[in-house]
Amino acid sequence: MTIVIAAGGTGGHLYPAxxxxxxxxxxxxxxxxxxxxxxxxxxxxxxxxxGFELALIxxxxxxxxxxxxxxxxxxAVPAGMWxxxxxxxxxxxxxxxxxxxxxSPTMLAAAALKRIPRVILEPxxxxxxxxxxxxxxxxxxFVAFDSAATLFDRQKVRVVGTxxxxxxLAQAGTRSEMITQKKQHVLIFGGSQGAKAINSAVxxxxxxxxxxxxxxxxxxxxxxxxxxxxxxxxxxxxISATIVPFLYDMPAVLRTADLVVARAGAMTIAELTACGxxxxxxxxxxxIYDHQMKNARAMEAAGGAVVLSQGDMTGVKLxxxxxxxxxxxxxxxxxxxxxxxxxxxDAGEVIVGECYAIMGVKYDNNxxxxxxxx
Numbered sequence: 001m002t003i004v005i006a007a008g009g010t011g012g013h014l015y016p017a018x019x020x021x022x023x024x025x026x027x028x029x030x031x032x033x034x035x036x037x038x039x040x041x042x043x044x045x046x047x048x049x050x051g052f053e054l055a056l057i058x059x060x061x062x063x064x065x066x067x068x069x070x071x072x073x074x075x076a077v078p079a080g081m082w083x084x085x086x087x088x089x090x091x092x093x094x095x096x097x098x099x100x101x102x103x104s105p106t107m108l109a110a111a112a113l114k115r116i117p118r119v120i121l122e123p124x125x126x127x128x129x130x131x132x133x134x135x136x137x138x139x140x141x142f143v144a145f146d147s148a149a150t151l152f153d154r155q156k157v158r159v160v161g162t163x164x165x166x167x168x169l170a171q172a173g174t175r176s177e178m179i180t181q182k183k184q185h186v187l188i189f190g191g192s193q194g195a196k197a198i199n200s201a202v203x204x205x206x207x208x209x210x211x212x213x214x215x216x217x218x219x220x221x222x223x224x225x226x227x228x229x230x231x232x233x234x235x236x237x238x239i240s241a242t243i244v245p246f247l248y249d250m251p252a253v254l255r256t257a258d259l260v261v262a263r264a265g266a267m268t269i270a271e272l273t274a275c276g277x278x279x280x281x282x283x284x285x286x287x288i289y290d291h292q293m294k295n296a297r298a299m300e301a302a303g304g305a306v307v308l309s310q311g312d313m314t315g316v317k318l319x320x321x322x323x324x325x326x327x328x329x330x331x332x333x334x335x336x337x338x339x340x341x342x343x344x345x346d347a348g349e350v351i352v353g354e355c356y357a358i359m360g361v362k363y364d365n366n367x368x369x370x371x372x373x374x
Contacts (some may be wrong), residue, residue: 001028001030001031001032001094002091002093002094002095003094004034004035004096004097004111005017005021005033005034005035005096005097005099006036006099006108007036007037007097008040008041008043008101009040009042009043011191011267012267013123014037014042014043014047015165016099016162016266017035017121018046018050018165019164019348020121020351020352021035021052023349023351024352027352032091034054034055035054036087037056038058038059039056041101041102046248057087057106058083059103077105081106083106084107084109085113088111093111094116094359095358095359096108096110096111096119098121098131099120099121099123100128101128102130104120104130104131105133108120108137117358118137118138119138119139119351120134120138120141122148124265126148126151127148127151127152132151135151135152135153138156139358140355140358141158142158144162144270144344145294145295146159158354160350161345162347164270164271164274164345167252168250168254170251170255183216184215185216185218185219185257185258185259186216186217186219186259186260186322187218187256187260188219188220188260188261188262189247189260189263190222190263191223195282195284196223196225196226198261198262198263199220201318202220202230202318203230203233203315205314205315205318205319205322206233206237206239208315208320209322209323213323217241217242218239218242219243219244219247219253219257220241220244222243222244223245223246224246227245231243251271254277255275257277258326259277259279260280261279261282261318262281263282263284264281264282264284264292264295265284265292266295269296269299270343275340276336276340276343277336278332279299280305280306280308280318280321280325281295281299281300281306281307282307282308282309283309302338302339302342303334303338304335304338304339306325308321
């Protein structure tokens with residue numbers, strides 16, 4: 001069986017796809033998984049680290065860009081379609097999965113023309129344009145939030161949550177093991193590419209945190225482009241912390257955190273709630289359709305997060321918010337319980353099961369998958 005997953009650009013698209021790929025392999029280790037992406041995103045280095053094959057096609061963004069970029073994106077479609085057809089023919093693909101981003105539309109369209117089964121995974125509270133456009137071509141649309149279902153054919157939609165890598169669940173308990181310890185740990189990250197605004201606010205507020213929480217330890221993922229500036233900032237202030245441009249083993253790092261400061265991508269919300277982590281969420285203000293704010297408000301309404309608007313955020317305000325949560329054990333534990341109550345950990349299993357049904361494949365828990373009737 002060969003499955004093509006069109007996903008890339010950011011971790012928010014890529015990591016749910018990786019979780020899904022691992023679930024297919026858990027069911028049947030003989031499954032061939034091919035990711036399709038571009039040279040623009042993080043997929044090349046992340047998929048090499050994860051051990052998955054990647055094929056590159058020509059695709060450019062259309063939404064959220066200037067006129068010239070939009071034209072460039074439209075003009076890239078014929079080349080992307082031809083490359084998609086070539087991949088599908090050469091690999092004898094059984095299923096195509098689109099997870100949004102630049103590559104999904106052409107790959108889903110090519111699969112439809114070749115009559116290959118195809119599904120969409122939409123992890124955001126508000127679907128991106130790519131998935132909306134190809135929604136009518138999909139046999140099934142898997143969404144993480146009820147709000148996303150309204151923009152697709154309801155007969156095709158399944159609300160399942162976001163696929164999570166099993167590593168996030170390995171040590172996820174019902175209670176933070178570090179709440180009662182003297183040393184508390186904060187994880188700061190701005191998504192797979194980092195967030196300069198968050199980095200700057202953290203650096204501005206570090207003197208306040210050092211004064212009021214002297215035993216606090218920090219892991220700070222900066223993004224490649226801002227790593228040197230942030231590292232130098234910590235050094236100048238004389239504050240020791242673990243500072244990295246990118247976190248490959250997010251499950252291990254996340255489990256050590258008492259509190260997380262982060263953007264509000266759908267994958268981030270899913271990972272936080274899988275581990276039951278309280279968070280301060282700072283949504284990306286330029287996210288198309290403001291989907292990050294919608295994601296963040298959903299977690300805040302459930303009691304697991306505090307939302308800060310980037311426009312109103314200062315270093316002092318961010319530091320005071322961190323302090324107000326960490327110095328209140330009852331509040332911290334209540335936020336943890338609320339976060340954990342939001343988690344959906346069976347999304348990958350549900351999606352793979354339905355994909356098997358769409359392909360006409362049966363699955364025996366004690367054997368590998370096989371075609372129905374074999």
